[in-house]
Amino acid sequence: MPAGADHRLAKRLARWAAAARAEARAQLDRAFLWSPAAFGGGGAVYFALRIEPPLWLGLVGTTAGLGLWLGARRAHLGAGARFAAALLALFACGFLAAELRTAAVKAPIVWERTAGQVEGWVVDVAGPGSGGGRLMIAPYAVQGLEPRELPARVRLTVGPSGLIGPGQAVRLRAILGPPPDPASPGAYDFARDAFFDRVGGVGFSLTEPRIVQGPRPPPLLGFAMAINAARWALARRMIDDMGPRTGGVAVAMTTGHEAWLDPDQVAAMRNAGISHILSISGVHMAIVGGFVFFLTRILIALWPWAAVRAPGKKVAAAAGLIATGAYLVLSGAPAPAVRSAVTLSVAFVAILADRRAISLHALAVAALIVLAMQPEAVIQPGFQMSFAATAGLVALAQAWPRQAREISAPWPIRVVQRAGTWLAAALAASLVAGAATGPFAIQHFNRVALYGLPANLAIEPLSALLIMPALAGGALLEAFGAGGWLLAVAGFGVDLLLRLADTAAALPGAVMVVSSAPAAALPIAFLGIIWICVWKGRLRWLGLPAALAVSLWPRPPAPAAWIASDGAQAAVVQGRTALRLRPGMKAFAADLWERRRGLSEPKDADAALKARFDCDRLKCSPLTVQRPRIAAWWTRRAPKPEVAARLCAGTDILIWRREGPAPSCGGARVLTPADFARGGSTEVYAAKSGWRFVWANDLRGQRPWTAPLQ
Secondary structure, three states, X not given: OOHHHHXXXXXXXXXXXXXXXXXXXXXXXXXXXXXXXXXXXXXXXXXXXXXXXXXXXXXXXXXXXXXXXXXXXXXXXXXXXXXXXXXXXXXXXXXXXXXXXXXXXXXXXXXXXXXXXXXXXXEEEEEEEOOEEEEEEEEEEEOOOOHHHOOOEEEEEOOHHHOOOOOXXXXXXXXXXXXXXXXXXXXXXXXXXXXXXXXXXXXXXXXXXXXXXXXXXXXXXXXXXXXXXXXHHHHHHHHHHHOHHHHHHHHHHHOOXXXXXXXXXXXXXXXXXXXXXXXXXXXXXXXXXXXXXXXXXXXXXXXXXHHHXXXXXXXXXXXXXXXXXXXXXXXXOOHHHHHHHHHHHXXXXXHHOOOOOOOHHHHHHHXXXXXXXXXXXXXXXXXXXXXXXXXXXXXXHHHOOOOOOOOOOOHHHHHHHXXXXXXXXXXXXXXXXXHHHHHHHHHHHOEEEOOHHHHHHHHHHHHXXXXXXXXXXXXXXXXXXXXXXXXXXXXXXXXXXXXXXXXXXXXXXXXXXXXXXXXXXXXXXXXXXXXXXXXXXXXHHHHHHHHOHHHHOOXXXXXXXXXXXXXXXXXXXXXXXXXXOOOOOOHHHHHHHHHHOXXXXXXXXXXXXXXXXXXXXXXXXXXXXXXXXXXXXXXXXXXXXXXXXXXXXXXXXXXXXXXXXXXXXXXXXXXXXXXXXXXXXXXXXXEOOEEEEEEHHHHHOEOOOOOXXX
């Protein structure tokens, strides 16, 4: 290469190096913003492990990480080295925090399915399941269990007639078992959520709950039940005033109780992309806290004596802080509400401390507090979506151009300009929030509401300006029996919201089902979103390909079949459809699996089932040579020998739910209750030597929330 060319290349490389150093120096004031990612990353690694690590590992790692960080500071190393050391220390701290949290909440779990008498205090009324209303009970006696084996909480389906308010001691007969396993291998682990909620058993009642005279509950439990009893009483009064249709939605938005929600209403809101309004989280907290903040500022400004003597903004922040805490108590303090309350409280405290309230630094502080309190939040969809959406909106607010205001423009022009600015801002905010939460909605819920953007644009002013302020005021006045008129106003707004949901959900192609990407895609997308929000300058768009990882990542091929965790349901794949062998059984688990794989039921499922299988309530056997040929014996009692022989004939896989010796079916694989107890749900893939089974529990590993090895 000529000397001149070498010189030009050296100059070009020097310019690039100088530009890179300038870019890096420009990010120094944003180094702290990576703290939640590092801390949460340590927690995420802990939860991704398949074996429970010893506590000393987290202690040693944290000690080493902090020592490395302090050493880098004392040695006056460069900013890059100190930054890397700090991230490693935070990563180790996040890992240790997750270990400590697991040890702190650990409580007994009912691993063996049992039936017997349950006595306990009703802690709260839980959200309804597929079988109807449910109670959260703190048991003080369970037939067949020693006191040391009692779970801290059990969740029992009791039906609508068995919904007894919190604070009562009850007695009932029930069937109890462990929290449910993942619906399919690699799917979301609801048992892990139950573990951190200290729910050690779930089931359903065999008798109506009866109120009894129980022992005095512990003081903290008694205090929690008293608050929940007040919430439940308020919910009942709101239903009496508003009726179940609008009242059910209003109660869910106010107290968090979902006992009166109509499943069809919930489905319509979900298909319209606005079901998030039912979950008490960031939107609700921001509206209530923000409404009180601005109302207090206006009232102070209108009172001349206070306007010249009181720091209006700080007084309003204190009022907003109190309102946020009150709403958190009223909502029952579910995890999403706690996280949102922490975020909003950090903003109000920043105002009290004369700091900028809405900033990425305030969001980072809030995220660190939440992750320190609840390290499990890092793997929960609610926190992931809330944090990503908030980060995107704050970054948008910081990048939004500030236009100069005209001083002497006529008011009609100013009105048009401000309306245009508001519309552009609302559209941009909805687009950014949708783009930030999209990867998580696809990966966790496998739904894309195609009309979610216009639906959310329509409900935003309705919720912020009418429904939530009226509900907040109505709930407050209802304690004195005077909130009916405000609740009527809120009911009018809720009715409009439901009409909007029905309209959007009925539009053609309202919902698109998208299969989940491999597990690695979501953390990559999360880091890409954070990079775009945190990095200053044009290089922020280097994070765009990573942010799109969930959308762009090639999907693995669908399995040939799926079998539920107890063998009570199975489905075979035909193209892009899934044919269920027992329609109506394990519908929730089957729905989750189908959406995760991007499948749907055939249009005429009954005819398709009859053409391929001979099924009844006791058994199922294949009629065609299409593989996999699955046969099943669904009951616990023994079949006649000739029936068992027919089930084995021409079968690739036999599901055998009867305890005891299973038949020998030659080359067919026989799945017994012991197989399901060990492995949970399974997916079946074609292999050269037959069929390959991927079991859910093999991917979960051996953790405190998984069944012990047998």
